Amino acid sequence: MSQFELTHDFLSQLEELIDNGDSQQVAAALRDLHPADIAEIMEELNNERAKFAFLLLDDEKGGDVLAGLDEEERNRFLETLPPEVIAKRFLDNMDSDDAADIVGSMPDEQQQEVLSHLDDLEQAGDIVDLLHYDEDTAGGLMAKELVTVNENWTVLNCLREVSRQAENIDEIYNIYVVDDDNKLKGRLSLKKMLTSPTSAKIDNLFYRDIISVKTDEPAASVALIMGKYDLVSIPVVDSIERLVGRITIDDVVDVIREEAEKDYQMMSGITQDVETSDSIWSQTKARLPWLIIALFGGMVSAYMISRYEAEIALFPLTAMFIPVITAMGGNVGIQSSAIVVQGLASNSLNLKNGFRNIGKEVGVALLNAGICSVGIFLLTLCFNFSSLAMPVTVTLSLFVVILFASIFGTAFPLLLNRLKIDPALATGPFITLTNDIIGLNIYLLTGNAILGSF
Amino acid sequence: MSQFELTHDFLSQLEELIDNGDSQQVAAALRDLHPADIAEIMEELNNERAKFAFLLLDDEKGGDVLAGLDEEERNRFLETLPPEVIAKRFLDNMDSDDAADIVGSMPDEQQQEVLSHLDDLEQAGDIVDLLHYDEDTAGGLMAKELVTVNENWTVLNCLREVSRQAENIDEIYNIYVVDDDNKLKGRLSLKKMLTSPTSAKIDNLFYRDIISVKTDEPAASVALIMGKYDLVSIPVVDSIERLVGRITIDDVVDVIREEAEKDYQMMSGITQDVETSDSIWSQTKARLPWLIIALFGGMVSAYMISRYEAEIALFPLTAMFIPVITAMGGNVGIQSSAIVVQGLASNSLNLKNGFRNIGKEVGVALLNAGICSVGIFLLTLCFNFSSLAMPVTVTLSLFVVILFASIFGTAFPLLLNRLKIDPALATGPFITLTNDIIGLNIYLLTGNAILGSF
Numbered sequence: 001m002s003q004f005e006l007t008h009d010f011l012s013q014l015e016e017l018i019d020n021g022d023s024q025q026v027a028a029a030l031r032d033l034h035p036a037d038i039a040e041i042m043e044e045l046n047n048e049r050a051k052f053a054f055l056l057l058d059d060e061k062g063g064d065v066l067a068g069l070d071e072e073e074r075n076r077f078l079e080t081l082p083p084e085v086i087a088k089r090f091l092d093n094m095d096s097d098d099a100a101d102i103v104g105s106m107p108d109e110q111q112q113e114v115l116s117h118l119d120d121l122e123q124a125g126d127i128v129d130l131l132h133y134d135e136d137t138a139g140g141l142m143a144k145e146l147v148t149v150n151e152n153w154t155v156l157n158c159l160r161e162v163s164r165q166a167e168n169i170d171e172i173y174n175i176y177v178v179d180d181d182n183k184l185k186g187r188l189s190l191k192k193m194l195t196s197p198t199s200a201k202i203d204n205l206f207y208r209d210i211i212s213v214k215t216d217e218p219a220a221s222v223a224l225i226m227g228k229y230d231l232v233s234i235p236v237v238d239s240i241e242r243l244v245g246r247i248t249i250d251d252v253v254d255v256i257r258e259e260a261e262k263d264y265q266m267m268s269g270i271t272q273d274v275e276t277s278d279s280i281w282s283q284t285k286a287r288l289p290w291l292i293i294a295l296f297g298g299m300v301s302a303y304m305i306s307r308y309e310a311e312i313a314l315f316p317l318t319a320m321f322i323p324v325i326t327a328m329g330g331n332v333g334i335q336s337s338a339i340v341v342q343g344l345a346s347n348s349l350n351l352k353n354g355f356r357n358i359g360k361e362v363g364v365a366l367l368n369a370g371i372c373s374v375g376i377f378l379l380t381l382c383f384n385f386s387s388l389a390m391p392v393t394v395t396l397s398l399f400v401v402i403l404f405a406s407i408f409g410t411a412f413p414l415l416l417n418r419l420k421i422d423p424a425l426a427t428g429p430f431i432t433l434t435n436d437i438i439g440l441n442i443y444l445l446t447g448n449a450i451l452g453s454f
Numbered sequence: 455m456s457q458f459e460l461t462h463d464f465l466s467q468l469e470e471l472i473d474n475g476d477s478q479q480v481a482a483a484l485r486d487l488h489p490a491d492i493a494e495i496m497e498e499l500n501n502e503r504a505k506f507a508f509l510l511l512d513d514e515k516g517g518d519v520l521a522g523l524d525e526e527e528r529n530r531f532l533e534t535l536p537p538e539v540i541a542k543r544f545l546d547n548m549d550s551d552d553a554a555d556i557v558g559s560m561p562d563e564q565q566q567e568v569l570s571h572l573d574d575l576e577q578a579g580d581i582v583d584l585l586h587y588d589e590d591t592a593g594g595l596m597a598k599e600l601v602t603v604n605e606n607w608t609v610l611n612c613l614r615e616v617s618r619q620a621e622n623i624d625e626i627y628n629i630y631v632v633d634d635d636n637k638l639k640g641r642l643s644l645k646k647m648l649t650s651p652t653s654a655k656i657d658n659l660f661y662r663d664i665i666s667v668k669t670d671e672p673a674a675s676v677a678l679i680m681g682k683y684d685l686v687s688i689p690v691v692d693s694i695e696r697l698v699g700r701i702t703i704d705d706v707v708d709v710i711r712e713e714a715e716k717d718y719q720m721m722s723g724i725t726q727d728v729e730t731s732d733s734i735w736s737q738t739k740a741r742l743p744w745l746i747i748a749l750f751g752g753m754v755s756a757y758m759i760s761r762y763e764a765e766i767a768l769f770p771l772t773a774m775f776i777p778v779i780t781a782m783g784g785n786v787g788i789q790s791s792a793i794v795v796q797g798l799a800s801n802s803l804n805l806k807n808g809f810r811n812i813g814k815e816v817g818v819a820l821l822n823a824g825i826c827s828v829g830i831f832l833l834t835l836c837f838n839f840s841s842l843a844m845p846v847t848v849t850l851s852l853f854v855v856i857l858f859a860s861i862f863g864t865a866f867p868l869l870l871n872r873l874k875i876d877p878a879l880a881t882g883p884f885i886t887l888t889n890d891i892i893g894l895n896i897y898l899l900t901g902n903a904i905l906g907s908f
Binding site for chain 1: 486488490613616617644648649663665681682683684685686702703704707710711714715717718719721722723724728729730734735737738741742744745746748749750751752753755756757759760763764766767770771772773774775776777778779780781782784785786788789791792793794796797800811814817818821822825826829830833834837881882883886887890894
C-alpha cells in the first residue's frame with residue numbers, strides 16, 4: 001500500500017455510493033485504506049454519510065479511525081452513535097490511551113453511559129484510571145498496555161509471557177522488568193531475549209539503567225527527555241516507582257508539534273491554541289487581548305508625538321519617517337528575540353554560550369545598523385530635502401534604534417527565562433510595541449535636537 | 455538511572471579531575487551517564503579536556519557520544535583526533551546513518567582518510583552509499599541496518615535469521631519481508647512471529663499493506679507520512695521497489711523540529727537557519743535581507759506621507775496616530791496569516807474548510823475591528839481634541855485597516871500555497887510591510903476627507 005491522496009473525484013464518487021445505500025461498494029472502496037486515510041475522508045463527509053461509511057468498518061479498524069479523527073469532528077460524529085455501539089464495538093478494541101482520550105473529550109453524561117457499556121472490565125478500569133491524570137502530564141499521555149516480566153524469571157518464562165501479553169498490544173517496543181512489588185527495575189531488549197538461551201535468568205540479562213518519568217512530569221519535559229535520549233518509548237512510574245504505563249514516541253510527536261505551535265502563536269500575538277476550524281468567537285477571544293494591548297501601546301505613542309506638535313507643525317516631514325523607524329525597530333527586535341527563544345526551546349543555549357550572546361548580538365547589531373544606516377541615508381537623499389538635517393536625523397536615529405532593539409530583543413527573553421517566565425512572551429507584539437515606543441522617542445528627540453539647531 | 459542535570463559544580467569538579475590527569479576518577483564520573491549527557495558535558499569542555507575525557511570511553515559509548523554532539527562542536531573536536539582513531543574505535547561501531555552523518559559533515563580530505571581506515575568493509579560500503587543521498591531526502595535520513603526475512607521462509611528460519619541479524623541492531627522495530635529479488639513485500643510483526651508456531655509459513659503471516667517511501671522523498675514529507683500513520687519506522691525503497699533502508703521516528707523528530715523552526719524563522723524575518731552559536735557574519739547575512747526590504751517599504755511609506763505634507767502642516771496631530779494604525783494593521787495581519795500557515799503546515803486545512811476560511815475570517819475581523827474601534831474612539835476622546843474630526847478619522851480608518859489586514863493576511867498565504875510557493879513567506883515582515891503601506895494610505899485618505907470637511 002502506498003500513500004493515499006484524497007481527491008474531489010474520489011469523494012464525490014464515494015458520496016454517490018453512500019447516497020445510493022450501496023454498502024458493498026462503499027466497504028470495498030474503504031477496505032484497503034489505512035485508518036488515518038479513512039479518518040481524513042470522514043472529516044469531509046456530512047454526519048449522515050460519515051455514519052453510514054463508519055458502521056461498515058470492522059471493529060478494530062473503526063476504533064483506529066475514531067482515534068485518528070480530529071477531536072472536534074469526532075465529538076460531533078459520536079453524538080450520532082448510541083453509547084452502546086461506541087463502547088462495545090470500538091472502545092473495547094482500542095489502546096487504553098486512545099480510548100481514554102476519546103472518552104475524556106466527551107460530555108460528562110455521555111462518558112458515564114459509554115463506560116457503563118464496556119464489556120471488557122479491565123479496559124474500563126484502565127480508561128477510568130487514565131482519566132484521572134491531567135492531559136498535559138506523563139500520566140495523560142501514557143497507555144496502560146505494556147509487556148512486563150519479573151526479574152526472577154528465565155528467558156523461557158519470558159517468551160511465554162510475552163507471547164501471552166503481546167496479544168493485546170499492537171507493537172512491542174520494550175519489555176519492562178519489575179520486581180515482586182511491580183517496581184520498575186530495568187528493561188530487557190527483544191534482541192537479548194531472542195538471542196539468549198531459554199534457560200538463562202532474566203536477572204543476568206536486563207539493562208538496569210533505564211530512564212523513566214513520573215506520572216506528573218509535564219508533557220513538554222517528557223518530549224525533551226525522549227528527544228535527548230532518542231527513546232522510542234519510556235516507562236511511567238508512580239510516586240513509589242511502581243510501573244503504571246508507558247508513553248510511545250508517536251504520542252510525543254504531537255506534543256513536540258504543539259510546543260512549536262505555541263511559540264509560533266505567541267510570536268504572532270495569539271493567546272490560545274486556535275485553529276481555522278474554531279468558532280468565530282473563540283478565534284476572536286484568542287486574538288483580541290494582544291490587539292487591546294497594542295491599542296494602548298499605540299496611544300502611548302500618540303501621546304508622545306502630541307508633545308512634539310509644535311515641531312511637527314514646523315517640520316511636517318518629520319512624520320514621513322515615523323513608519324520606517326517603528327518598522328525597523330520592530331523587525332530587528334523580533335529577529336533577535338526569535339533567535340534567543342529558539343535557542344532556549346531547543347536547549348542549545350547552554351551554560352557556556354548563554355552569557356556570550358549579548359556581546360555577540362552587539363556585533364551583529366552594529367553591522368546591521370551600519371549597513372541600514374548607510375542605506376537610509378542614501379535613500380533619503382532622493383527626497384531632495386533643502387538641508388541635510390532630515391537625512392542626518394533619520395540616519396542617526398535608525399542606527400540607535402537598531403542597536404537598542406537588538407540588545408533589548410536579546411536580553412529581554414534571557415531575563416524572562418531567568419525569572420522562570422516563558423521567554424516566548426518576549427516575542428511578537430510585546431517586542432514590537434516596546435520598540436515602537438522607545439524608537440519613536442529616540443527619533444523625536446534626535447529630530448528635536450538636530451532640526452532645531454539647523 | 456534518572457535524568458541527569460548538568461551543574462556548574464559537576465563541571466568544575468570534572469575539569470579539576472581532568473587537569474590533574476586523574477583518568478580513573480574521570481572514567482568513574484562518566485561511567486553511569488547516558489551518551490547524550492556525556493555529549494552535553496563535552497560541549498562545555500575545551501578541546502583538550504574533551505579529548506581527555508572522550509578517549510576514556512569505551513568504543514560503543516564513544517560512538518554514541520559522537521552522534522549526540524552538535525555538528526559544529528563535533529567537527530571542531532574531531533579535528534583533534536587522528537583519522538585512524540575516529541574510524542577504528544568509533545565509526546565501526548555506530549549505526550550506518552549516524553556514521554554517514556558524521557563522515558558527511560567532515561571536510562573532503564578528512565572523509566577519504568577516515569573511510570580508508572575503516573576495518574568493517576560492509577560498514578564502509580554502507581557509509582559511502584548513504585553519502586550519495588541528499589540529506590534532506592528519505593535516502594539521507596535512512597539507516598542501512600534492518601532485519602529482513604524472505605517471504606518463503608518458515609517462522610523457525612525467521613527466528614534464527616532475526617537472532618543473527620539482530621546482533622548489529624540496537625532495537626528491532628519491524629521485520630521486513632522481501633522476495634527473492636529483495637523487493638519489499640510487507641512486514642511481519644514481532645508479535646505475530648513470537649505467537650505463531652515455528653513451522654508456520656511467513657507467507658501466511660505477514661501484513662501486505664505496508665507504507666514505504668522512495669529514497670528521493672523529501673524529509674518533510676517523510677515526517678508528515680510517519681506522523682499521519684503513527685509509524686515508528688518506515689522502510690525506504692529504490693526506484694524499482696527494492697528495500698534499501700529504514701527510517702526511524704527519532705530521526706524524523708529532528709526533521710519535525712527543523713520544519714517548525716523554519717516557519718518560526720520565516721515569521722521573524724530570518725532567511726536562513728541560524729543559531730546563537732553561529733558567527734556574527736552569518737547571523738547578519740541571515741537577517742539583513744528582510745531589513746533591507748523593510749527599509750525600502752519604509753521609504754514607500756515616507757513618500758506617501760510626504761504627499762500629505764500640507765495637510766500635516768495644517769493638522770500636525772495627524773502624525774500622532776500613524777504608529778497605532780501601522781501597528782494594528784501589522785498585528786492583525788500576522789495573526790491571520792499565522793493561523794492559515796499553521797493550518798497548512800499541519801494539513802488540517804482540508805478540501806472542505808479551505809474555502810470557508812475567508813468568510814469566517816471576515817466574521818472574526820468584523821468583531822475585532824468593531825471592538826477595537828470602539829476602544830480607540832473612547833481613548834482618543836481622552837486627548838480633548840477641539841472637534842470630533844480626529845477621533846472619527848482614527849476610528850473609521852482603524853476599522854477599515856483591521857478588516858483589510860485580516861482578509862489580506864488570510865487570503866495571501868492561501869494564494870501562495872495554490873501557486874506552490876511556501877505560504878510561510880506571507881508571514882512576518884512581508885505582511886507587516888504591506889499592511890503598513892496600505893493602512894497608512896487608508897488613514898491619510900480618510901483624514902484628508904474628514905479633517906478637510908470639518
